[in-house]
Amino acid sequence: EARSRGGDSICVADPHLRDRAAQRHQIESALLRGIRENEFRVVFQPQFHISDGRLVRFEALCRWNSGELGMVPPDRFIPIAEQTGLIAEIGRRVLISALQEAKSWLQNGRRIGLAVNISPMQFMRPDFPQSVAEALAEAGFAPELLELEITEGIFIRDLNLAIARIRELQRLGLSIALDDFGTGYSSLSYLQRMPIDAVKLDRSFVSDLSIDSATVSMVQSVLAMARALKLRVVTEGVETTEQLSILRELGCDEAQGYLLGRPESAEMALQRVLNSPSETTKPEAQLQRTF
Ligand code: C2E
Numbered sequence: 001e002a003r004s005r006g007g008d009s010i011c012v013a014d015p016h017l018r019d020r021a022a023q024r025h026q027i028e029s030a031l032l033r034g035i036r037e038n039e040f041r042v043v044f045q046p047q048f049h050i051s052d053g054r055l056v057r058f059e060a061l062c063r064w065n066s067g068e069l070g071m072v073p074p075d076r077f078i079p080i081a082e083q084t085g086l087i088a089e090i091g092r093r094v095l096i097s098a099l100q101e102a103k104s105w106l107q108n109g110r111r112i113g114l115a116v117n118i119s120p121m122q123f124m125r126p127d128f129p130q131s132v133a134e135a136l137a138e139a140g141f142a143p144e145l146l147e148l149e150i151t152e153g154i155f156i157r158d159l160n161l162a163i164a165r166i167r168e169l170q171r172l173g174l175s176i177a178l179d180d181f182g183t184g185y186s187s188l189s190y191l192q193r194m195p196i197d198a199v200k201l202d203r204s205f206v207s208d209l210s211i212d213s214a215t216v217s218m219v220q221s222v223l224a225m226a227r228a229l230k231l232r233v234v235t236e237g238v239e240t241t242e243q244l245s246i247l248r249e250l251g252c253d254e255a256q257g258y259l260l261g262r263p264e265s266a267e268m269a270l271q272r273v274l275n276s277p278s279e280t281t282k283p284e285a286q287l288q289r290t291f
């Protein structure tokens with residue numbers, strides 16, 4: 001093929017990059033159609049208290065069955081949606097429909113929380129707090145049961161603005177968790193400045209976790225750091241009973257992972273909520289078998 005000498009034609013000449021650019025373009029136009037045709041769904045993955053096995057909340061995870069591309073995993077389309085700004089609309093719908101489901105848990109007398117992932121672009125939009133307040137009011141959901149999962153990406157551009165934004169949202173009554181914790185550049189002094197409520201230890205730590213691995217002491221120091229800052233610690237990606245018992249030993253607060261429950265449909269999540277003990281059930285009857 002012709003190799004032109006012009007500016008960005010360098011990319012075009014590289015077959016790998018060219019494929020990637022084409023793929024991005026393909027996903028971008030499929031996303032536009034996805035928004036138009038309402039192709040996005042939400043699934044729910046449970047999170048549990050490690051000490052007593054109690055169901056604490058569900059994390060809402062976006063699923064996209066594209067009419068053009070079939071099922072596309074979030075790791076493929078979320079970054080593109082973020083860069084093109086389409087994430088604002090997709091994220092808005094995820095929040096609204098997840099809150100709609102969570103409302104039914106509350107209506108059944110269960111105080112089960114909801115965690116929703118918010119991308120940096122969505123989080124920093126001027127109208128974001130207002131849209132969260134409206135979505136909460138519309139659904140009639142308890143703000144203190146909502147947790148927004150953010151990533152370090154929001155701190156890169158303007159740290160002070162991000163901090164102000166977090167505080168503004170917390171005033172609505174909800175909590176903020178820092179997702180994928182440990183994968184980025186957060187140092188102790190940096191973390192100290194973020195007025196967050198919880199950290200979600202990235203699953204790369206948990207997957208390396210076994211009794212004799214060096215990861216144990218790494219997780220230990222992360223937990224010590226979190227404790228010093230009075231942050232709740234959620235661990236994601238718990239797949240084995242060994243990992244769960246190490247995390248319990250280390251004093252981690254909450255856990256999420258395939259061992260405990262995969263992402264599931266709204267119907268299955270509601271069923272799980274209904275099977276979970278209500279406030280009046282005796283504590284000893286709440287212990288689940290896995291724990
Ligand atoms: P995340 O927020 O860190 O979500 C956890 C991911 O780990 C989910 O992948 C979940 O299915 C997966 N996971 C949970 N337990 C296990 C386990 O035991 N083992 C393994 N191997 N994986 C486990 P998923 O659903 O593919 O989502 C990937 C990422 O896409 C999420 O990572 C999040 O960053 C992003 N994402 C998903 N939905 C949304 C959304 O609505 N908005 C935004 N902004 N991002 C989203």
Ligand code: MG
Nearest residue numbers: 059117149179
């Ligand atoms: Mg998350």
Ligand code: MG
Nearest residue numbers: 179180200236
């Ligand atoms: Mg995570």
Ligand code: MG
Nearest residue numbers: 180202203236
């Ligand atoms: Mg992650």
